[in-house]
Amino acid sequence: MTVMTAKICIIGSGPAGLFTAIKLVRHGVDDIVMFEKNSVSFGGLMNDCKLNFDHRIGMDIEELQLTESEVYQHLAEIKEVFKNSGYCTKVTDPNAPEIKKWIDRFAVHDMELVVAEQFHCGSDNAKHLIRYLIGFLEDKVELRKRTGIEEIEFDGEKFTLKDSYGDEHFCDILVVTPGRSGAYWFREQARKLGIKFRFGEIDVGLRVELNAKVLDPLTSKIYDPKVKYLTKKYRDKVRTFCVNPHGRVRLEHYDGFKLVNGDALMKHKTPNTNFAILQTIKLTEPLADTTRYGRFIAYSVNLLGDNTPIAQRLGDLKRGRRSKKSNFYDSTRYDCMPTLKLITVGDISLSYPKRIMDNLLEFMEQLDKVLPGIMSDSTILYAPEIKFYDTRYLTDKNLKVEGFENLFIGGDGVGKSRGIVGASLNGLMIAEGILKLLGKN
Numbered sequence: 001m002t003v004m005t006a007k008i009c010i011i012g013s014g015p016a017g018l019f020t021a022i023k024l025v026r027h028g029v030d031d032i033v034m035f036e037k038n039s040v041s042f043g044g045l046m047n048d049c050k051l052n053f054d055h056r057i058g059m060d061i062e063e064l065q066l067t068e069s070e071v072y073q074h075l076a077e078i079k080e081v082f083k084n085s086g087y088c089t090k091v092t093d094p095n096a097p098e099i100k101k102w103i104d105r106f107a108v109h110d111m112e113l114v115v116a117e118q119f120h121c122g123s124d125n126a127k128h129l130i131r132y133l134i135g136f137l138e139d140k141v142e143l144r145k146r147t148g149i150e151e152i153e154f155d156g157e158k159f160t161l162k163d164s165y166g167d168e169h170f171c172d173i174l175v176v177t178p179g180r181s182g183a184y185w186f187r188e189q190a191r192k193l194g195i196k197f198r199f200g201e202i203d204v205g206l207r208v209e210l211n212a213k214v215l216d217p218l219t220s221k222i223y224d225p226k227v228k229y230l231t232k233k234y235r236d237k238v239r240t241f242c243v244n245p246h247g248r249v250r251l252e253h254y255d256g257f258k259l260v261n262g263d264a265l266m267k268h269k270t271p272n273t274n275f276a277i278l279q280t281i282k283l284t285e286p287l288a289d290t291t292r293y294g295r296f297i298a299y300s301v302n303l304l305g306d307n308t309p310i311a312q313r314l315g316d317l318k319r320g321r322r323s324k325k326s327n328f329y330d331s332t333r334y335d336c337m338p339t340l341k342l343i344t345v346g347d348i349s350l351s352y353p354k355r356i357m358d359n360l361l362e363f364m365e366q367l368d369k370v371l372p373g374i375m376s377d378s379t380i381l382y383a384p385e386i387k388f389y390d391t392r393y394l395t396d397k398n399l400k401v402e403g404f405e406n407l408f409i410g411g412d413g414v415g416k417s418r419g420i421v422g423a424s425l426n427g428l429m430i431a432e433g434i435l436k437l438l439g440k441n
């Protein structure tokens with residue numbers, strides 16, 4: 001067993017961890033070790049990388065205890081880093097002349113269109129972008145790839161981390177930014193460490209894939225349109241998320257099940273567009289644990305799909321029947337072929353709760369009024385699409401955990417962000433907290 005000591009340890013190299021490290025290094029802090037259980041940054045940076053620079057998207061400023069102007073100061077710093085990389089292109093300008101017309105069209109049908117300043121990097125640029133970001137870490141940060149942290153212990157002063165090789169690491173300051181894939185793991189550690197938390201909301205929904213022609217008129221102006229709607233039947237909140245014009249549907253691997261997601265490449269375009277429609281779910285008693293509920297739905301779909309997500313044609317769902325392999329891929333019948341191959345063709349309504357299905361279909365019908373073609377029989381629905389970021393830990397303005405002087409947490413895995421820019425913002429907040437602690441602010 002090896003024993004190692006560092007001033008600062010960071011668990012997770014996604015945008016939250018990376019931006020913590022970048023800011024610390026920029027302020028002359030060294031002796032930092034960053035642990036990553038995969039190769040570097042398996043999170044969103046390795047994926048599509050659409051960047052939304054708007055306080056209404058991907059963050060909850062009340063939860064973060066920030067004012068709008070504080071947020072925009074941080075966002076300017078993040079934008080500068082991404083823009084200077086040369087790998088990200090501005091794809092949406094909220095001040096473009098056509099935008100107002102689109103906002104009005106959605107408003108007529110009781111929907112809100114939120115338009116943010118948006119950049120896109122694309123999965124094909126991801127490796128270059130990550131290499132660029134890692135360049136900021138110089139020799140001040142030791143990056144330990146493929147080294148998962150399994151246990152966190154605290155003796156009242158220092159932290160001990162036990163990694164997947166059985167080695168131990170001591171540090172004075174600990175930053176935990178484990179992303180959604182590490183959310184469940186961290187919750188167990190938090191319980192052990194006596195960190196207080198409450199359950200927040202999760203998003204459960206579907207990935208929708210259709211012929212790109214349906215959304216082209218909108219996505220050519222607004223790359224990733226964010227539409228919000230309150231359903232009439234249940235008064236539940238639904239929204240579009242992660243629109244990928246001419247993109248691909250992707251698999252996301254979790255411990256014990258698979259989810260669907262989507263991305264788009266900068267250089268290779270498909271004839272399809274995909275996007276998520278999500279319902280926000282909050283539970284009270286007797287079960288407030290939304291993660292357990294979300295995992296139950298994910299297991300249920302994976303069970304029926306023989307350990308694979310399920311895909312269904314909207315035409316079949318509308319008629320109350322399962323989709324069948326024999327005609328699912330018939331291009332004379334449908335104008336959109338699935339970009340995700342590892343799927344089981346079946347019936348989503350067998351494993352999704354009725355209320356969720358009702359809400360999502362009502363939302364799609366509403367969207368179809370502005371973008372005719374969404375309700376086409378060809379449209380493909382994929383499940384499960386679930387966003388786990390529901391456990392809310394009590395933290396201060398620098399994401400320092402209540403009851404600890406030297407423990408900071410951030411990013412999607414601890415419910416403080418919902419996207420790359422929000423997670424990067426968390427990183428900057430944490431770095432500022434550490435700089436204060438080190439007397440360097």
Ligand SMILES: Cc1cc2nc3c(=O)[nH]c(=O)nc-3n(C[C@H](O)[C@H](O)[C@H](O)COP(=O)(O)OP(=O)(O)OC[C@H]3O[C@@H](n4cnc5c(N)ncnc54)[C@H](O)[C@@H]3O)c2cc1C
Pocket residue numbers: 011012013014015016017035036037038040041042043044045047048049050051052058147148149150177178179180181182185242250252261262263410411412413417418419420421423
């Ligand atoms: C396919 C896909 C496409 C996406 N596209 C977009 C997009 O276009 N725009 C957008 O804003 N967001 C997108 N997202 C969401 C985005 O990835 C996240 O919001 C963002 O990455 C969160 O950053 P994070 O730092 O909190 O976590 P992550 O980026 O998930 O990073 C956390 C890291 O911690 C590591 N880790 C976890 N536990 C441990 C442990 N115990 N020990 C060591 N390492 C550990 C993980 O391997 C991971 O690399 C996408 C996500 C996916 C999956």
